[in-house]
Structure formats: structure tokens, C-alpha cells
Amino acid sequence: MKKRLKNILALGIIGATMLGFVGCGSKTEAASSTGAAEKEKLVLGFDDTFVPMGFKDEKGEIVGFDIDLAKELSKKIGKEITFQPIDWSMKESELNSGKIDMIWNGYSITDERKEKVAFTKPYLDNRQIIITLADSNVKSKADLKGAKVGAQNQSSAVDAINKEADLVKSFADGKIYTFETNDDALRDLEAKRIDAVVADEILARYYISKKGEEKYKVLSDDFGSETYGVGVRKDDKELLDSINKAFDDMKKDGSAKTISEKWFGEDIFK
CATH class of the missing domain: 3.40.190.10 (Periplasmic binding protein-like II)
Incomplete structure (x- = not known):
């Protein structure tokens, strides 16, 4: 009888503990679902x-x-x-x-x-434009063949470029050079470590206006329009x-x- 009572008490404690865990879980779930x-x-x-x-x-x-x-x-x-x-x-x-x-x-x-x-x-409307240095031989999208093309990692510029898979394959090393920020990409362009940058027109135009419009060239070709x-x-x-x-x-x-x-x-x- 004593052994049976001990077993019943043990089961009761375990059950109460489990209910406590369930209760905590419900509260956490409710809190996380707050809109x-x-x-x-x-x-x-x-x-x-x-x-x-x-x-x-x-x-x-x-x-x-x-x-x-x-x-x-x-x-x-x-x-x-x-x-x-x-x-x-x-x-x-x-x-x-x-x-x-x-x-x-x-x-x-x-x-x-x-x-x-x-x-x-x-x-807001936007385009993915192609920026090169003013003295660059890159004058059209077709001229990107063999060029080092940069863009911000996980940006819509990368998505837009990747839609043209055959063109990407023709880039230097067959890839897009990605950077943590657009600023990093444009700095590498200035240092001539890459040949072109694809970026949001909104950002690029502002950046160019601050750095000096005479230093850059924006191609008439682009990688498509989009909205914010x-x-x-x-x-x-x-x-x-x-x-x-x-x-x-x-x-x-x-x-x-x-x-x-x-x-x-x-x-x-x-």
C-alpha cells in the first residue's frame, strides 16, 4: 500500500510539473503572437x-x-x-x-x-542602373562581358542581375562581386578593383552628386525598373x-x- 501511495504521489508531482511546462509554453506562445x-x-x-x-x-x-x-x-x-x-x-x-x-x-x-x-x-519608383568610371570602356550592358561587376549582397540589384544568367556567366570569373554595402562597392569602383556597379538609382544618383558627377558614367542600359x-x-x-x-x-x-x-x-x- 505504501509503495502504491508513493507511486501515486510521484505520478502526481510529474503531472503537475508537466502542466506547469505546458502553461509556460502557452504564455510564451501568446506573447509572441501579439500583433x-x-x-x-x-x-x-x-x-x-x-x-x-x-x-x-x-x-x-x-x-x-x-x-x-x-x-x-x-x-x-x-x-x-x-x-x-x-x-x-x-x-x-x-x-x-x-x-x-x-x-x-x-x-x-x-x-x-x-x-x-x-x-x-x-x-517610390526606382531602377537598377549600371555605374562605371567616366573613362571606362564599358558603354553598354553588352560591354560587361569579361568585366568585374559589383553589387550589394542580398540586394534587389543582385536579384535583377541574376535574371540574366547568360550575361552573369560572361562576367569576369562568371560571378557578381558582392559587398556588405553599396558604399563598399562604389569605393572599389573608384579604386578600379571592379569595373562596374549595379545599384538603386536613388542611391547612386545621390552618391554621385556628392562625390562629383565628372568622375562617373551612368549607362543608358539598366537591369529593370522597380518600386519601393x-x-x-x-x-x-x-x-x-x-x-x-x-x-x-x-x-x-x-x-x-x-x-x-x-x-x-x-x-x-x-
Whole structure:
């Protein structure tokens, strides 16, 4: 009888312990399923070298076109937004793991990315342009045969170039030379370690204007047009809707136009 009672007590303790684990697991799961729209503070992930969209200025302050848009969005939706520099090659993982709530930094809308995130309506047009040095013999896309072509790792530029597989095979070493940032790629171009860079027109034009337009050449050929959007988790529909509404309001009240003219000298907000 005593032995039986001990066994019953032991089983009871084990059962209670297991229930405790299940209870903890349920709470954790419930906490992780909280939608971004329910949070008071949202975290925006961005590449802090992507001028003029979101970057650190000479004082180390975070500035840029997308940063200003996000600050205006914060007012419109009544939520604080903090800016978190991230490894751009890990952006979707950072979003879906819950470390950030938005990807917003010249984030091109592509079919491949649509499988991982939900996009807002497009707010800006862009092209993947080809930049060389002014004295380069590369004058067209066909001239990239045998050339060292650079782009930012895990960028839409890489995706766009890879759509032309035969052309990539003709590059020097049969590959794209990838860099951590667009700035690194353009520095290697200046040092003549590579022959051309493919990058977002928005970034490249700004970079060239600061470094001296006489140093560079932008080819008439490109690797296609695209649009920028804000990426959120697929189950954050409420947040997605609120951003889209805020974009409409910013267009109507002129705040988007003001921000656009500040950075580009004209209104390019869609």
C-alpha cells in the first residue's frame, strides 16, 4: 500500500510539473503572437549606409528620406518608432523573428520577397542602373562581358542581375562581386578593383552628386525598373493597413511632398 501511495504521489508531482511546462509554453506562445499594431513602440530595421534613404550623417545621427517619412508616420498612427540598424542580408529573418517590426529603407518590392513579407503600396519608383568610371570602356550592358561587376549582397540589384544568367556567366570569373554595402562597392569602383556597379538609382544618383558627377558614367542600359515599399510580417494586416492609410494622408496634406523636396529637390512620392 505504501509503495502504491508513493507511486501515486510521484505520478502526481510529474503531472503537475508537466502542466506547469505546458502553461509556460502557452504564455510564451501568446506573447509572441501579439500583433505589431498592438504595440506602443515599433522597431524599424534599416541599412544605415543607404544614402539618402536611411543613413548616419557626419555627426552619427540617423537621417534620410525614409527616416523622415517614418517620423511622419509615427505622428499619423500615434506610435513611437525606433530605428535599428541591421545586417541587410538578414532583413527578412530579423522581421519574422520579431526583432524588428518593419523593413523600411529603399526596400524594393519583388516576387521573391512577397513570399516572405507583406508589402505596403509602392511609394517610390526606382531602377537598377549600371555605374562605371567616366573613362571606362564599358558603354553598354553588352560591354560587361569579361568585366568585374559589383553589387550589394542580398540586394534587389543582385536579384535583377541574376535574371540574366547568360550575361552573369560572361562576367569576369562568371560571378557578381558582392559587398556588405553599396558604399563598399562604389569605393572599389573608384579604386578600379571592379569595373562596374549595379545599384538603386536613388542611391547612386545621390552618391554621385556628392562625390562629383565628372568622375562617373551612368549607362543608358539598366537591369529593370522597380518600386519601393515597406515590409511587415504577413500576419500584421492591421499595421499594414494603417501605414497605407498614413501614406494616403501624407500625400493629401503635402507632408510627403515637403519631405521629398527636402531630399530630392522635387516631389517623387507616388
